Amino acid sequence: MDTQSLQAFIAVADCQSFSRAAETLHLTQPAISKRIAVLEDQLGTRLFDRIGRRITLTEAGRVLHPRAQSILLAVDDSRRALANLNGQVGGRLSLATSHHIGLHRLPPLLKRYTRRHPGVELGLEFLDSEQAYRDVLDGRLEIAVVTLAPEPHEQLDVVPIWTDRMRFVCAADHPLRHAASLTLGELCRHASVLPGPLTFTRTLLRRRLEDEGLTLEAGMSTNYLETLKMMCSVGLGWSLLPDSMIDNGLVKLDVATPPLHRPLGYLVHHDRTLSNAARRMIEELEQARDAGNRATFTEQETTP
Template sequence: MDTQSLRAFLAVAEQESFSLAAEQLHLTQPAVSKRVATLEGQIGARLFDRIGRHIGLTEAGHTLLPRARQILVMFDDTQRALTNLNGSIGGSLSLATSHHVGLHRLPPLLKHFTRQHPAVRLDLRFLDSEQAYQQVLDGALELAVVTLAPSPSKELVTVPIWVDQLHFVCGNEHPLASARELPLSALSDFDAVLPGDLTFTRGIVTETFAQEGLRVRVSMSTNYLETLKMMVSIGLGWSVLPETMIDDELHRLPIHHRPIERPLGYLFHRGRTLSNAASSMLRLLDAERTAEQDMAHE
């Protein structure tokens, strides 16, 4: 079985769609279908059930899926190891980032990197931090720069660079906006708008309340902090947001509690051979980390 057919199979399995897989691979849909059909012919089994518009893995497909990922990770790792021998910095670098980090932290670093290494094709993907973690674990990504998990997998190298202090905020006309000082428990009586239930940030917030024996009354969720800011500003509930996002549209709540912090940084798979391009990106990120530490000690 060839790697092109395996990549087509993986793309269809992950997207649950031949058309979306074709977009991801920059191919036509018939080309993807042909590659999957070739693979099915080679193994002598159907890999997908096509019922109406729904695409689902067959038993053979479920069996092949983890093995296909392992084969491609080993193939790509071997290619990188051989390419690295000549010392050149080129090829493709697959890098994921969350929307907040990508908009507020990474632009200067990415600008410097692309100017320094014009031969590198940057495959930048905006993903939720949790999705990026999983794709690095699966071998689909070389690097991710995201919110770090409270308990990361031992298979990953995770390095914090920045610390976001999350501040309690509400709209200027919210009932809580008139208070001069508030205990954390006061927030439990009002609706909150927070990131999704399975996000690292949501977990950090709810754990903070749980340590005080409190619960959070979440009325609405979204994983986009810019959308959260809008929802708070029009009075839909209180939330927590980084310092960089707080402006005149929001009221910072005087909560008598230590600040909630979330670490932001990079991660890669411990068992992966990094490309020269990825290693160069890590040097930039490490330099940024050193600069942040120096500023903190001033």
């Protein structure tokens, strides 16, 4: 049972397609079919049912799937551990971040990192924070720099780096613009544009509303904060955005509720051996956290 056959098996199972699996692994479809056939021959059982164009796992395939993932993760982990012995910082670093963090937090850090470690091939992906969590858990990613989940996960090491102060906002010509003060209940009676219901940011708001016995169904939603900002600025509804995104096109609303904050940071799987490239990235992130802490302390000292 070789790792190439297992990789092909995982790709077909996840894509539910031989052709899409071939594209994912940059192989031809006949090559994928041959690897699956070799694996089925070695195991003496069929792993996929092929009914028309539909590909589904057999019972044997369902049993093999998590074990194949564990085998590939163990092999990958061993390779990293051995490569780390020479102390060199190189190879590929699989890193994911959210669009907002990638645009507003990471550029200076990534610039420093790539200059200091030119031998690293940075595999940067932009993902929703919730998907990035799943990919770190599955072992597909070494590091994710994203909005942190409201609840800890026992398999992940999660480290806060920054904090977003979240603000209720509306367009400059929105009727709420003239409200001297609002309750959450009054706010909920107006149309809103918000992150998707399963996002960590929406969960933060939902819990605050639940504390006051309120519920809210957003008229429109998207997971991209820049898109929410645009929708809000043209008057489609009020929204909840990081303080750093608010400019002349938006107005902060005075809502009678304690400030909302969302943590941003990085996460890694605590059972995974990190590459030297990943360790150096964590050093950069920790420096960013220390710089932020010093700035906060200085601001507190100078505030009368």
